[in-house]
Amino acid sequence: MSLDHRLSDEHEQLRRTVEEFAHDVVAPKIGEFYERHEFPYDIVRQMGEMGLFGLPFPEEYGGMGGDYLALCLALEELARVDSSVAITLEAGVSLGAMPVFRFGTEEQKREWLPKLCAGERLGAFGLTEPECGSDAGGTRTTAVRDEKTGEWVINGTKCFITNSGTDVTGLVTVTAVTGRKENGAPLISSIIVPSGTPGFTVAAPYSKVGWNASDTRELSFADVRVPAANLLGEEGRGYAQFLRILDEGRIAISALATGLAQGCVDESVAYARTRTAFGRPIGANQAIQFKLADMEMRAHTARVAWRDAASRLLAGEPFKKEAAAAKLYSSEIAVTNAREATQIHGGYGFMNEYPVARMWRDSKILEIGEGTSEVQRMLIARELGVG
Template sequence: MPDRAPQPVDRQLPTEEARDLITLVRDIVQREIAPRAAEEEDAGHFPREVFSLLSESGLLGLPYDSEFGGGDQPYEVYLQVLEELAAARLTVGLGVSVHSLSCHALAGYGTKEQQGEHLPAMLGGGLLGAYCLSEPASGSDAASLRTKAVRDGDDWVVTGTKAWITHGGVADFYTVLARTGVEGPRGITAFLVPGDAPGLNPAVPEKKMGMKGSPTAQLHFDGVRIPDSRRIGEEGQGFAIALSALDSGRLGIAACAIGVAQAALDEALGYATGRKQFGRPIADFQGLRFMLADMATRIEAGRALYLAAARLRDAGRPFSRQAAMAKLFCTDAAMSVTTDAVQVLGGYGYTQDFPVERFMREAKVLQIVEGTNQIQRMVIARHLAGPETR
């Protein structure tokens, strides 16, 4: 059966412009995303047309400067847009988060000339981005990456393989981290690579348990030549740029997780109030009522946590610890809530006739991407107790 349209969340938005923005997003969700989400996910259809519409509507560059085509929106607002999109279809919500992540390096560390040349098309010109940090042998240990960029005159020649790339093979540009110097984090540099660069070859997309509409693929760089004008930041600054991007990206994952959890709760609540057993709705039974209450509480707590971290970011204050906490808590909450939603629906929840089984499969990946939840615990602990002793 098709997904039910997401139920409107009572949002606390800071401006009338932000309220209008959420209204626009909900209209797009109702018309263009929710009605086809289940069918297209089952078919593995990547909704490029939806991303084009979001770009035309000014929704792909919300947290960036309007000087270069962005929306000038605080993260507090941008993340709530992500939540609305993810509640309708995670492929779309997560896709917007990944696109924003891929723009971060240029927007934060590029020269004015680079920003003026590339950002308008990236933020509002219909382009879609991807972020290339992970490799087959370096996921959590990203500082050990092996993809190399070797200087050749005014160019760099990039060779190696990136793995687990969301939008791999369909993106118009890639923010790529490659080794240009010594081993470890100080020898990594960031580059902006066009999606059609000669020598850039995507592999067959991975066969995943969820998010089947979002292509995830390895990318092979076979002597890809990139002009130095597409180097972002200083040589050796790439790892610091990557970590900066991931702090913000983790908030995007947290918001997406709460969107999926909210969708699962809505579905479970609708089923529980309509399904009758023993002559009354199953929502009347205390065991289910308490389960629904716990689900709603986890969602509200997660939403409050990611918004609190976003407000720190908007105020220019440190937020790395809070971003890790939000990513950890919200994605664990999504896994718990979606699992409970399947339980509420009983046997029906285990079938593809209802979307909660898809929500459960999708929630799992959110505990893994942009730093596993074990890595988030390491980040939080380092903020609390300092680096590990050797």
């Protein structure tokens, strides 16, 4: 495999376009949305018009005909400015639309993907439950077939679900136990539940530490009925499906984390050049210079890691270990860079008017969401043959 991760002209043009959008459109407005804990509908609408939600999908389904690398480039550039907007795109594509594309029937694809690719509707992935966060195999939500109507009847609760309660949310793909194997192990299936289905209740938004301009909710299902045709893929294959989705998603989260880490560098360099203390810019002090050098080194290394994992995915090669390593490293250095950026800014780094304060609040979840750091280490060890 080539280790040359330089971008093609097409990918570089996309990266620059999103970079410009992030700085010209997102940066001036997002702080106000963030402090109000308000979803930025207008920004998301513009992202849809740009085709960002359709980046990795074929044109026949309303997509842009790009690839997963294109999506990750967009995520990194958005997260350099704001992670709430970036996670809205990440969850909408890799968790919302990608399961439909990977495992859906042709009818399901044609019904849902054009709206999801256009950003007219957002999709969500209902996996996590209150009693089994990292143990997704312990799913307690159930779906039982009504023998008379053939419908699925769903009961259970999901938590921490991104994009699940916005005005433009169209569907949530829910994992549920639909039967038992001979050994008693659960058969977990994925089922599409359209927003507004009777019995499907979306709770009020969580009060979160970070990602305050993104939508995160608890969901409950009380005898929710959906047609048999809403089954996504084969019955009993939901567990394997979400493992594949999460493997890909770790690359996307790594790109997002890399963007946050790079954003911390960007803001800190600009601040170090203009902030004076003791008669000179603080950037003239070697202690600050070394902090900035280490921050840049971390962001650069994280970028190489996620691009390597992405290139393996695109080449059809095994990428599970590389995706886990990229997610683990980039999320942890995002937290480190956010802490160092806040330190460089001093008291101003503790003020919400400065982007680094937002980045500090947003960074910690990256070590938790879509697989904790501990889970990533388990996965890497397993791939090494010792787990």
